[in-house]
Amino acid sequence: MIIFQPERILLKKQIKKHSHHIIGDVLDVGCGSFDRYSELFSFKKYLKMDIDENNNPDVVGSANNIPLPDNAVDSIVCTQVLGDIWDLKKAFSEFFRVLKPGGKVLATESLMAAMHDEPHDFWRFTNYSLERFFQEAGFRVLESERRGGxxxxxxxxxxxxxxxxxxxxxxxxxxxxxxxxxxxxxxxxxxxxxxxxxxxxxxxxxxxxxxxx
Structure with a gap:
């Protein structure tokens, strides 16, 4: 049964708003057990990556150890995953490594959310912390938008x-x-x-x- 949750409605709306940034060969980091958002993007190839092989991903791997070569993809989608990663600096470094020059990342995360995926629920984020992680990894932030109030x-x-x-x-x-x-x-x-x-x-x-x- 589906129970209405504002977070899910606003999240999909927000991803759709910024979907034009995601093109070419796309890597979905932490795709989970089913495909939520690929329909929102125009892409050449869409690779789903997850740490759990039971979710039938195209690539089995984690955000801080992506089994792809340097400059492999044009875009990365990472929705509601970063909070479950302990070594965040390594994850952002991996994003930078596997992206082609000029490639983009679309990432969403929570500031306020119930605990989940325990015991692997580690972080909550302000815009300042997310922007700083990206910048310290070598990225330039193009968009920073809050979700709900x-x-x-x-x-x-x-x-x-x-x-x-x-x-x-x-x-x-x-x-x-x-x-x-x-x-x-x-x-x-x-x-x-x-x-x-x-x-x-x-x-x-x-x-x-x-x-x-």
């Missing part, structure tokens, strides 16, 4: 709590609450669009960064 962030936290606390994915209660949660989540996202305050922006869910080699 105070109202959608809190809606996400409440819905995620209810999913975990009440086991909404696998219970009859999930069917009952499904549509009320859609209304609640979309209402809070709408209010976020009206709130242009600095205070609201500081309560963002996370960030999208586009950087070029």
């Amino acid at each position: 105070f109202f959608s962030s809190n809606a996400q936290n409440i819905i995620r709590y209810l999913i975990d606390r009440l086991d909404l994915y696998d219970s009859f209660l999930g069917k009952i609450l499904r549509y009320p949660l859609i209304f609640f989540g979309r209402m809070m996202m709408f209010i976020d669009n009206l709130d242009k305050s600095k205070a609201g922006g500081r309560q963002t869910m996370g960030w999208c960064i586009v950087a070029v080699k």
Whole structure:
């Protein structure tokens, strides 16, 4: 059963907005068990990489040890993966190594999110930390955009709590609450669009960064 979550809606919308940066031979780092975003990009070849071979990736490997030669791909997509990597400097160095000159990375990460993938959930990020990691690896940051604000962030936290606390994915209660949660989540996202305050922006869910080699 699918339960509405503002984070997923806003994340896909944000990736689509910046999808024009991703072209040519693309490496999806940490693709997971199914393909979420490749349909958003125009590409020549799309390589899915994951550390778990049971997810049937095209390439088995981790972000800090990518089994590809130097200058191998035109673009890298890395969505909601960096927080699960302990050696971040090595990961950013690997991104730089396998990208062709002029190649781009589209990366998203969280500032506010429930714990997940335990015990491999290590980090949360501000835009300043993400930008600095990219810059210290040799990249130039082209785009840095927040995702959501105070109202959608809190809606996400409440819905995620209810999913975990009440086991909404696998219970009859999930069917009952499904549509009320859609209304609640979309209402809070709408209010976020009206709130242009600095205070609201500081309560963002996370960030999208586009950087070029």
